[in-house]
Amino acid sequence: MTTPTATEEEQRKDAPTGVRQTLRAGLQQFLAFASLLVIFVFFSVLSPNFFNYGNITNILFSTVVIGTLALGTTFVIITGGIDLSIGTGMALCAVMSGVLIVNAGVPLPLGVLGVLLFGGLIGLVNGLNVAVLGLPPFIATLAMMLVAQGLALVVSNSTPIYFDQTPGYIEISIGSIIPGANFPNAVIILAVAAVIAGVLLNKTVLGRYTYSIGSNEDATALSGIDVRRWKIVIYTLAGLFTGLAGVMISARLGSAQPATGMGYELQAIAAVVIGGTSLSGGKGSIVGTVIGALIISVLNNGLQIMSIPQEWQNVILGCVILLAVYADRARKSTTA
């Protein structure tokens, strides 16, 4: 269900197992959605300030940055790789946005496009390091994480760049094109980005090869697919989402914060994993990732709304991640 190509393959191999596999994949996604629902109802019952229009938009709004990063990194994780550079890469992209739009005075749409391409460039370098030089993704992107963090400080001279002289920039994120609804544009952009990612993963050759590389890289290569080229494409795609996240966070904060970003990659990876994507590759879905990102932000918001002591908030978040990985393992051990 989540992975049409993978299940099709399984079905061809062994029909009864295939059917069971489909049911299990459906169950996994259903479980993730059910947990989201349970948490949601839980907070709605316990706090009078949780279930209202303003707070729901707050939750969606706070999902945007992690969600955008998680979308791109879903592709990388399905190939069995990892991208640690997305957090500080995002900060560098935010700084580039400031440099292009504020310092160099590039017109807004062109500047935003430039930032997306710059994000793609970061991803391209990651892709080249992984696919051509054969570096382990963990090391290649760890190095990029440090490079991006340093460059963000160097380029910005360690000071935030503010967009208050750039009319329209913050509107990208906090404005509302739905008149009178007070519904942040950032959420709409995330939704559009998620749909694009979903189509890419489920309906295109790119998506098919993403699953295929993650399931069995050697077999994929043997069947005549240029694995190296597609890996470069996939890391570059993740970079484009990093660029988008850089625009979204700087528009939301009205400023490019060079020192931020560290730790965002782990939250994005957590969202992907909670959504049922396997860190060992071959399995995963965009719907799952969106649900995973929502679970994190609903938990954060709900626990804060209820004034849970902050020490406990992290404990609970950590438990949820453990449960998600545990569910994933349980599923795998039964399919094996």
Added chain:
Amino acid sequence: MRIHRIGAAIAAAAFALTAAACGGSSEAGGGGDQPYVAIVSKGFQHQFWQAVKQGAEQEAAKQGVRISFEGPASESEVEAQVNMLQNALGRQPDVLGFAALDSRAAAPLLQQAKTSNIPVIAFDSGVDSDIPLTTAATNNKAAAAEAAKHMAEALGGTGKVGLVVHDQTSRTGQDRRDGFLEWMRTNAPGIQVLDPQYGGGDQAKSADITKAIIAANPDLKGIYAANEGSAIGVLRGVAESGKTGLTVIGFDSGQGQIDAIKNGQMLGAVTQDPIGMGKALVDAAVKAIHNEPLPKVIDTGFYWYDKSNIDSQQIQPLLYQ
């Protein structure tokens, strides 16, 4: 077996949430109709912020108000703080206490607080806006100048001095660096100050930086550390390098610095009054609820302490372990 596992997982989740609910009720509940002050700080796990929280809680108990206190895990997490601010406003507090990581990033939400008639009290480094009724903060530049003065005195007005600062992007980082540099420039021409180095307030990183400074400057006479994490790192770096006779001056307190001052590894440090800051914050919030006038700035003070006065009546209550 499988159903069993899922059941166990759900039970664990339910347990975690119930535990959370119980943990929360002691904090959030019990208040009844007491006025509610939501405090969004710049951090929460650092001892300094815990001391601010403690002061705020003491004053809240005394004045009969209910508070909540939260802050992001690190001082670079501007977005996390903005989310907390948004959620705090969602709880519709009577007053909002706020220490901004970046005032301008929080501007739209402060505007929202204003339109919903929630008074804002700024604390620590303050909020760059005219919305807060008052700011309860330490004058960090003056505090750093105090550290410089004691450094110059200890060195007799000559020698090479290094700086280990937590960061160059935050207001406190800049003020504690510039306050020190400016005082030295105008008052101690004989002292050569090296370029400031930044360790992110991380002990291990600051220790490495310290060793590098010592290695590069064999004639180094003193080091100034601009926050607690930097100070512990400097002490460790000095110890690891084996260099003796250095004059080390720190900032804030904590067990590590208190011990180092008592056993002579550190000359002294400048302490803020975090507990007093928390008290002043809640006191100002209560005044705001009653529409009482407030000064634009509440200076919560700083004090120099060393071996001679560390156990005195005046200093002892300001130091946290």
